[in-house]
Amino acid sequence: MEHQATGPAVNIATPLPRLENLLPPDHDNEYQQLLDGLLQPQARINPKYFYDDTGCELFTRICELEEYYPTRTEAAIFERCANDISLALVNHAQWIDLGCGDCSKSRRWLQHIAPARLIGVDIAGDFLQSCLADIAHDHPELECIGVVSDFTRRLDLAELLAEDRASPPVFFYPGSSIGNFTRPDALRLLRCIRQQCGARGQLLIGIDLVKPSPILEAAYDDAEGVTAAFNLNVLSVVNQLLHADFEPANFVHQAVYDREQNRIEMRLVAKHPHRVRLGHTERHFHRGEYILTEYSHKYTTDGFSALLAEAGFHCQHLWTDPQQWFGVFLAES
Incomplete structure (x- = not known):
C-alpha cells in the first residue's frame, strides 16, 4: 500500500476524476474508537x-526486504499467470480496487483487460483522486472513479455499481490484506462483497498461505x-x-x-x-x-476456499507459486 503517487504529471487540462465520499456519519468518532x-x-x-x-x-x-516474501511472490504469480487470469476474468467489467493506495497493482491489469470503469476505494481522498488522475491521463477511454471509504467498517457500492448494470463488478483485493481481519470479520467483508457482486461478479484476491513459523x-x-x-x-x-x-x-x-x-x-x-x-x-x-x-x-488453500464458500462464493481458479507460499484466488458469485 505505497501511498506515494507515481507516473507522469497530470495534464492541467485533464479534469479530475469523480470522487464519492462514502465515509459513515460517525467517522469523526474514529479517535474515540x-x-x-x-x-x-x-x-x-x-x-x-x-x-x-x-x-x-x-x-x-x-x-x-529479502525476508518479506508476500509482495514479490504475489507479483510473480501475477506476472507468470497474467494471461490465464485475464482469460478467466469477465469482460468489460467494473474493476473495483479495494484499498488501492496509488493504484499501482491495478495499473498492470489495464494492459491485459479492458474494464468499463476503474473504481478505486481508499480512505485518503486527495491522494486517491491524484493517483486516479494519473491513470485517466494515460487511459482517456477509461472512466475512473474514486470512493473515499473505510471499507474495513462498511462497504456499500450498490448505488454506484447500479449506474452501469451492463458491466459486472470485479473486486480486486491483493496483498493478503484480508489477513488483518479476524475470521468473523473476514467472513463479514466477503459476504458484503458477495452481495454486491450480483449474478456475474467476481473477486480476485491474494492470500498468504500457511508455512513454517521461522x-x-x-x-x-x-x-x-x-x-x-x-x-x-x-x-x-x-x-x-x-x-x-x-x-x-x-x-x-x-x-x-x-x-x-x-x-x-x-x-x-x-x-x-x-x-x-x-x-x-x-x-x-x-x-x-x-x-x-x-x-x-494465514490460510491453507482448502481453508480459504471454505471461507469463500461460506460467504456465498464459488472458487473458480487458484494460482500459486512453486513453493505454494501464496495463493491468488478467483471466486465467482
Missing part, C-alpha cells in the same frame, strides 16, 4: 493507523529492523491524533506466530513500567505488557 482500544484490558491499535507518510515509506522498504516470523521481524521501525512509528501517529505522549523508545517490537490461530501477531511490548497520557486520561503499562497492533492470518 482509537482511544477506547488503547484503554481495553488488552490494548490494541487498528493497523490502518500505520500508514502516515513515514509509515508508507517504511512499508515500501519492507516490501523490498519464515513467517522473519518476514515480520526483519534483521534490518525496518518492520520494528514501522510498528513503533504507529505510536507517533497516536501521539498526534490523541495528544498522547507515547515514547517509542519505551517499547520493543515483537512478532509472534500463533500456530493454533494460524496468524502472526505484531506487538509493542513495554520495556519497563510507565504511564502514558492519552488526551485527558492516561494508562499505566506494566513491564512486558503489550499493545496489539496487527493480526496477519
Whole structure:
C-alpha cells in the first residue's frame, strides 16, 4: 500500500476524476474508537493507523526486504499467470480496487483487460483522486472513479455499481490484506462483497498461505529492523491524533506466530513500567505488557476456499507459486 503517487504529471487540462465520499456519519468518532482500544484490558491499535507518510515509506522498504516474501511472490504469480487470469476474468467489467493506495497493482491489469470503469476505494481522498488522475491521463477511454471509504467498517457500492448494470463488478483485493481481519470479520467483508457482486461478479484476491513459523516470523521481524521501525512509528501517529505522549523508545517490537490461530501477531511490548497520557486520561503499562497492533492470518488453500464458500462464493481458479507460499484466488458469485 505505497501511498506515494507515481507516473507522469497530470495534464492541467485533464479534469479530475469523480470522487464519492462514502465515509459513515460517525467517522469523526474514529479517535474515540482509537482511544477506547488503547484503554481495553488488552490494548490494541487498528493497523490502518500505520500508514502516515513515514509509515508508507517504511512499508515500501519492507516490501523490498529479502525476508518479506508476500509482495514479490504475489507479483510473480501475477506476472507468470497474467494471461490465464485475464482469460478467466469477465469482460468489460467494473474493476473495483479495494484499498488501492496509488493504484499501482491495478495499473498492470489495464494492459491485459479492458474494464468499463476503474473504481478505486481508499480512505485518503486527495491522494486517491491524484493517483486516479494519473491513470485517466494515460487511459482517456477509461472512466475512473474514486470512493473515499473505510471499507474495513462498511462497504456499500450498490448505488454506484447500479449506474452501469451492463458491466459486472470485479473486486480486486491483493496483498493478503484480508489477513488483518479476524475470521468473523473476514467472513463479514466477503459476504458484503458477495452481495454486491450480483449474478456475474467476481473477486480476485491474494492470500498468504500457511508455512513454517521461522519464515513467517522473519518476514515480520526483519534483521534490518525496518518492520520494528514501522510498528513503533504507529505510536507517533497516536501521539498526534490523541495528544498522547507515547515514547517509542519505551517499547520493543515483537512478532509472534500463533500456530493454533494460524496468524502472526505484531506487538509493542513495554520495556519497563510507565504511564502514558492519552488526551485527558492516561494508562499505566506494566513491564512486558503489550499493545496489539496487527493480526496477519494465514490460510491453507482448502481453508480459504471454505471461507469463500461460506460467504456465498464459488472458487473458480487458484494460482500459486512453486513453493505454494501464496495463493491468488478467483471466486465467482
